[in-house]
Amino acid sequence: MSVTTATDHAETRSDRFERGLEVLTRIDGEAGRKVVDSLADISPELGHQVVAWAFGDIYDRPGLAPRDRQLVTLGMLTALGGCEPQLDVHINAALNVGLTCEEIVEALLHSAVYCGMPKALNATFVAKKVFSERGLLPGKK
Amino acid sequence: MSVTTATDHAETRSDRFERGLEVLTRIDGEAGRKVVDSLADISPELGHQVVAWAFGDIYDRPGLAPRDRQLVTLGMLTALGGCEPQLDVHINAALNVGLTCEEIVEALLHSAVYCGMPKALNATFVAKKVFSERGLLPGKK
């Protein structure tokens, strides 16, 4: 059992955090940082792991484009249920990495086939909130 | 409340089924047809709805590319849990519409962040089975 990679250089915990924070900020913008900040007084280690592991180690890997990762993520958060706060962050992230409003809405329509109407509706109403906050809702001129 | 589209022409139930069957066969190949065939003696109506609605009405819509739909679908099926038979069909479908083995494996690694390790592992072992059946597993020369 061996795992070899080209990048087996030594990193400190802070290095990994800094690397992840750059990714988090690029993808999620202020919303992602706010979640991590709000963990500072209750579980700084969970905040560290979101940044250093989820964004630094996993999200930033080259094997799947950020846009594609967000499509997978929208599918997962819709299917899990009860993850409206994370859908809010990740619908924003989806827009940040280049998915269009139309693609996001279509992905959530597609989710009705696999997750059922209730979860598709819950996710779509989060998209409505996010698009509205960003001035992207066609009906809200 | 009104919904207008360019394609508001009359279709019979059979028309919609035929349209969906063409999509299903294109995306899922024989595996999809086998699922529908195996419903014939227990719930032909469920088979009809999978074909006519899921594939004919939803999947074939132009707003999201088949490759992108499969990324969302892999995320959903991994998150739902207990959907290994559907993951089998849809990992095959993902390959059929142009996702690479590397992208699929990376999407399932990405799912560990949002769904946890157990569901990511379960989905990855379905990918191992599918890739092996298609002769795509690097270790199985």
Next chain:
Amino acid sequence: MSVTTATDHAETRSDRFERGLEVLTRIDGEAGRKVVDSLADISPELGHQVVAWAFGDIYDRPGLAPRDRQLVTLGMLTALGGCEPQLDVHINAALNVGLTCEEIVEALLHSAVYCGMPKALNATFVAKKVFSERGLLPGKK
């Protein structure tokens, strides 16, 4: 693979929508229409599918009485979790199609055996809200 039914006549998209809207209004009353209306600016297609497919194609089939469909639906929404907005609509619908308050409360008690106490409690508190709004709560004279 063939599916034949007695009703294989041609319908337009609008025909199916109108047919479904009649069912939706009969079952869910204003609450159902409000959900569809609130989708108009974000995902009119999801609104169309809720109406034309969920209510027009599936709900209205003769093989299971509306009252029985609502019992299945209450079970599903309780088990899924995080579907309180849909439970609100469907507890109202359950009353509209003839289930009594006592039967609904008993169904949710029954759900504790299969879904556990937390989900049974969450669903029961939605019933409390709905009954209260309709003046049906015994303790709210």
Next chain:
Amino acid sequence: MSVTTATDHAETRSDRFERGLEVLTRIDGEAGRKVVDSLADISPELGHQVVAWAFGDIYDRPGLAPRDRQLVTLGMLTALGGCEPQLDVHINAALNVGLTCEEIVEALLHSAVYCGMPKALNATFVAKKVFSERGLLPGKK
């Protein structure tokens, strides 16, 4: 906080078990007893609670007919996912208390709207197995 009922007589643990066993046997037949028997060497207390509480205390309450309880139960087990062994027992139970094959298949078709196609398919294939074992599958003459 007080709860009063007409039946506040003293019962031993064995009384409650015997009462539940009569209900379990009436509803689930041998399949239910087999589940309880298979718990005897690992968790007799879980077996006791299934019998005495789930069937003796809850299932047997008069507020909802057995047929209606099974409709709620089919909805819950389909929605939960991964409960195929329990669906097997409860599709048998549904037939035992008077639901027809057609109503069960229709309930599972209805579940596709709320739980999505994968869970509806998984439950329908359990129904196919059960109907086949009982010689009720139309295509299996």
Next chain:
Amino acid sequence: MSVTTATDHAETRSDRFERGLEVLTRIDGEAGRKVVDSLADISPELGHQVVAWAFGDIYDRPGLAPRDRQLVTLGMLTALGGCEPQLDVHINAALNVGLTCEEIVEALLHSAVYCGMPKALNATFVAKKVFSERGLLPGKK
């Protein structure tokens, strides 16, 4: 099939309720009683079962310490999703039976591995609320 225990004495429904209420009050304090009280006008039987069965029959069994039961319960409520009200009650209960803030936060960090980041985050923010209400949050001097 027989289940024998040392305590097979006769109890009335009220006896079981009283026994459970003592346990509920000891573990959950006022929060638990409030939940049961709020069920009085909608489903007194569900309130009875929470008290008499969940706390009287199961929680009070000697085979697992209250502290250990709360660890299992925190894991379950985090994994189920959408059970924030119950997490609130049970994070309070965890503190009441001797788990420290640090152990609770660590258990929720641990949950990220198995349930994914979104559910770990949702549960951790409930802990933040509970600790804050009890004056236990380090950052809230």
Next chain:
Amino acid sequence: MSVTTATDHAETRSDRFERGLEVLTRIDGEAGRKVVDSLADISPELGHQVVAWAFGDIYDRPGLAPRDRQLVTLGMLTALGGCEPQLDVHINAALNVGLTCEEIVEALLHSAVYCGMPKALNATFVAKKVFSERGLLPGKK
């Protein structure tokens, strides 16, 4: 936003893997290594993350004893559903870190209150398999 710890020394990817492998082997024994080995040809990176992150970074933290982590884990895996392979590994792990058969069975009985009977049954039958394989089942002399 800063996270400081006493152990901010530099580690390579291999260092973290080796550290995690020691923990994984101590807790899960051969079963854990087998899971990682079986990932080698499909997703070595997922294997790396299970070892280096889940076991090296999270499991080994001092804030919660291994025995307590396993209680949380049993609760989560039971609640998630469809995670029988992981329950197998972690019921073995629970025994390895000092939980008794009686405590494990009691924890799974306790889970019936929060997850419902079906998931409690599924998990208990995995325990039966594991105990039987280890010669720990009382009825299997």
